[in-house]
Amino acid sequence: MSTILDVEKESGVSKSTISRFLHGRSVNEENRIKIEEAIKKLNYKMNPIASGLKSSKTFSVGALLPDITDSFFPPIIKEFERCMSENGYNVILSDYGNNPDKERKQLEVLSDKKLDGFVIATSNTISEHIQQCLDDNLPIILLDRLLPDLECDSITVDNFNATYNAISECIKMGHTNFGAVYGHYFTDVERLRGFQKAIKDNGLKADPEKIIKVHLADDSPEEAFAKLLDMKDAPSLIFCSNIYMGIGALKVRLQRNLNIPEDVSVLVFDDIATFPNHDYISYIKPEFANISQPLTEIGKYAAELLLERIKNPDRKYEAVNIELKTRFNMTGSIAKLNNP
Amino acid sequence: MSTILDVEKESGVSKSTISRFLHGRSVNEENRIKIEEAIKKLNYKMNPIASGLKSSKTFSVGALLPDITDSFFPPIIKEFERCMSENGYNVILSDYGNNPDKERKQLEVLSDKKLDGFVIATSNTISEHIQQCLDDNLPIILLDRLLPDLECDSITVDNFNATYNAISECIKMGHTNFGAVYGHYFTDVERLRGFQKAIKDNGLKADPEKIIKVHLADDSPEEAFAKLLDMKDAPSLIFCSNIYMGIGALKVRLQRNLNIPEDVSVLVFDDIATFPNHDYISYIKPEFANISQPLTEIGKYAAELLLERIKNPDRKYEAVNIELKTRFNMTGSIAKLNNP
DNA sequence: CTGTTAGCGCTTTCAG
DNA sequence: CTGAAAGCGCTAACAG
Numbered sequence: 280m281s282t283i284l285d286v287e288k289e290s291g292v293s294k295s296t297i298s299r300f301l302h303g304r305s306v307n308e309e310n311r312i313k314i315e316e317a318i319k320k321l322n323y324k325m326n327p328i329a330s331g332l333k334s335s336k337t338f339s340v341g342a343l344l345p346d347i348t349d350s351f352f353p354p355i356i357k358e359f360e361r362c363m364s365e366n367g368y369n370v371i372l373s374d375y376g377n378n379p380d381k382e383r384k385q386l387e388v389l390s391d392k393k394l395d396g397f398v399i400a401t402s403n404t405i406s407e408h409i410q411q412c413l414d415d416n417l418p419i420i421l422l423d424r425l426l427p428d429l430e431c432d433s434i435t436v437d438n439f440n441a442t443y444n445a446i447s448e449c450i451k452m453g454h455t456n457f458g459a460v461y462g463h464y465f466t467d468v469e470r471l472r473g474f475q476k477a478i479k480d481n482g483l484k485a486d487p488e489k490i491i492k493v494h495l496a497d498d499s500p501e502e503a504f505a506k507l508l509d510m511k512d513a514p515s516l517i518f519c520s521n522i523y524m525g526i527g528a529l530k531v532r533l534q535r536n537l538n539i540p541e542d543v544s545v546l547v548f549d550d551i552a553t554f555p556n557h558d559y560i561s562y563i564k565p566e567f568a569n570i571s572q573p574l575t576e577i578g579k580y581a582a583e584l585l586l587e588r589i590k591n592p593d594r595k596y597e598a599v600n601i602e603l604k605t606r607f608n609m610t611g612s613i614a615k616l617n618n619p
Numbered sequence: 620m621s622t623i624l625d626v627e628k629e630s631g632v633s634k635s636t637i638s639r640f641l642h643g644r645s646v647n648e649e650n651r652i653k654i655e656e657a658i659k660k661l662n663y664k665m666n667p668i669a670s671g672l673k674s675s676k677t678f679s680v681g682a683l684l685p686d687i688t689d690s691f692f693p694p695i696i697k698e699f700e701r702c703m704s705e706n707g708y709n710v711i712l713s714d715y716g717n718n719p720d721k722e723r724k725q726l727e728v729l730s731d732k733k734l735d736g737f738v739i740a741t742s743n744t745i746s747e748h749i750q751q752c753l754d755d756n757l758p759i760i761l762l763d764r765l766l767p768d769l770e771c772d773s774i775t776v777d778n779f780n781a782t783y784n785a786i787s788e789c790i791k792m793g794h795t796n797f798g799a800v801y802g803h804y805f806t807d808v809e810r811l812r813g814f815q816k817a818i819k820d821n822g823l824k825a826d827p828e829k830i831i832k833v834h835l836a837d838d839s840p841e842e843a844f845a846k847l848l849d850m851k852d853a854p855s856l857i858f859c860s861n862i863y864m865g866i867g868a869l870k871v872r873l874q875r876n877l878n879i880p881e882d883v884s885v886l887v888f889d890d891i892a893t894f895p896n897h898d899y900i901s902y903i904k905p906e907f908a909n910i911s912q913p914l915t916e917i918g919k920y921a922a923e924l925l926l927e928r929i930k931n932p933d934r935k936y937e938a939v940n941i942e943l944k945t946r947f948n949m950t951g952s953i954a955k956l957n958n959p
Numbered sequence: 960c961t962g963t964t965a966g967c968g969c970t971t972t973c974a975g
Numbered sequence: 976c977t978g979a980a981a982g983c984g985c986t987a988a989c990a991g
Contacts, residue, residue, distance in 0.1 A: 282984055293787050299987060307960060324731045328671045329984035333967045348693040355686050372712040374697050391664045526899050532963045533902035559866050562873035622968055633978045638970060647976060669968035673983045
């Protein structure tokens with residue numbers, strides 16, 4: 280492996296000039312030619328480790344994710360990686376297995392490795408570990424989930440509004456008796472807030488009995504869904520606050536051979552089939568009405584914002600929260616109960 | 620950020636001794652205590668960039684994958700990353716979007732970045748780019764797919780044998796009229812070989828008309844499956860050589876409301892639901908009989924082998940091919956045609 | 960625009 | 976086991 284010193288000898292141009300040239304600064308035409316020839320002849324490649332020593336830049340960023348086998352993340356990270364690598368950055372994947380402690384430890388380990396920035400989909404409810412990096416001027420973008428009392432850039436979706444609007448739509452169609460199955464993450468809570476506000480704003484009341492919280496580690500979404508179905512005053516529409524709840528609904532539907540929407544109307548936040556070529560689920564008609572998230576865009580905006588933060592390291596800035604729009608797909612899974 | 624020089628001053632021990640201590644070599648007890656105290660007091664963290672400059676080690680490895688949104692890869696890479704990070708290595712994710720040219724380019728870019736090794740699930744049919752890294756003594760482990768004429772460590776599964784055995788089993792159950800829908804990758808071809816050899820070894824003949832190759836970019840698996848179904852001498856059993864073909868079968872099944880296995884028996888290589896909590900598909904009874912791959916193990920063995928190669932850099936070795944066993948899940952989707 | 964000259968922080972001989 | 980000293984390959988003042 281040849282070094283810049285070899286290029287210096289071969290070309291007769293000093294290594295500082297060579298270094299400048301390699302960083303795109305202008306050099307004398309004669310020198311440019313000599314340098315280029317020497318580089319080609321020696322097949323010289325700059326050593327990024329050595330170059331990083333002085334500048335303390337690794338051109339690598341970390342992606343801290345709870346679980347890469349959750350179908351939500353691959354499309355996001357794929358686009359993120361594409362954008363970053365287009366700009367010369369590598370993405371170091373770190374799957375912390377939904378373990379908040381491991382998330383914190385990994386962030387520490389990786390920031391010791393001098394990465395230039397991070398995107399994090401956090402499972403923590405505390406924010407010290409992130410605040411500390413921010414204080415050290417390490418750029419971080421939160422994905423999907425925010426943290427209370429933390430001023431940090433983020434890319435999220437309109438969880439609250441999208442649910443509010445979709446439920447309002449259902450109310451217009453005559454639904455008054457709602458049920459919900461929801462999880463315990465930030466996004467679930469936002470969505471449930473939208474659900475409840477829509478009901479309230481339309482002069483209706485949500486029965487707390489019919490709003491069931493599911494902790495995936497302990498509880499089963501399908502049981503919760505079935506429980507709602509079996510109530511004597513069963514809801515006419517059940518809202519599933521995320522994909523796992525939606526899958527629970529799907530299981531009950533298949534098991535009991537439910538007629539949708541005659542037996543019950545269903546609205547799911549998220550797409551059940553986010554994987555390319557896994558859209559077979561759409562052949563089970565009618566598809567569940569759903570609110571779908573722009574996963575690729577999340578990755579793209581995260582990359583753009585992170586790159587901007589990295590490139591302007593000492594610029595003081597206000598944290599930016601980019602809230603992307605979801606899409607409401609109304610389908611036959613929601614019954615029209617009124618006749619206008 | 621404090622440096623080793625600060626620790627030298629603070630502790631009064633020379634930085635060479637400190638460096639040795641940090642690398643686990645034994646030092647005088649007195650010095651050990653002084654060093655440890657100084658490190659704690661200064662909150663010293665070794666700078667991995669500087670340390671890599673001399674040793675030319677980055678403690679990072681690359682994972683070159685065709686498509687991280689293909690449900691096959693996340694479980695593999697999750698375990699791979701877990702094992703590597705346990706050993707102090709980072710995993711740089713590189714999704715080359717199923718583009719063989721980009722795969723080659725990315726390998727070049729990343730090897731210029733001095734990564735310590737790679738796992739690659741290649742989409743190429745040529746092997747020069749990999750051979751060149753191997754010649755430069757850069758450890759590489761191939762995942763899932765081999766390359767002709769390339770001596771390289773690899774982790775694969777028993778594509779040929781597993782299919783051979785499963786089809787033999789079906790023949791015992793009375794099937795004689797087989798169809799297949801298969802792809803154009805290394806694994807598909809291996810599996811089809813097993814399919815054909817089993818038929819031949821049992822004194823039967825495979826009708827070439829009933830073996831349909833599907834290029835996912837241009838053709839549709841469901842069309843191929845439907846075509847087999849609509850033949851006048853339609854096969855009693857259709858083999859789907861990978862998950863995409865299996866999903867095609869599932870779509871036709873749902874669309875036409877097929878009775879399985881009365882209308883046709885189905886055997887799929889791969890699991891349709893590899894994602895946790897996406898097992899709703901199992902509620903569509905009977906499930907397709909399938910051959911399932913040990914994805915987590917693939918990641919584990921890849922990490923172990925790669926770590927071994929990295930740790931013994933100058934040891935000459937023979938390329939090792941670890942072939943993992945798949946599991947045949949017989950279900951009611953395969954009709955028993957004979958009455959013993 | 961160019962070359963000289965110090966480093967960046969850590970590793971690794973080498974002599975003791 | 977230890978410390979002095981010489982780099983690893985590149986960057987960035989500085990003076991010209």
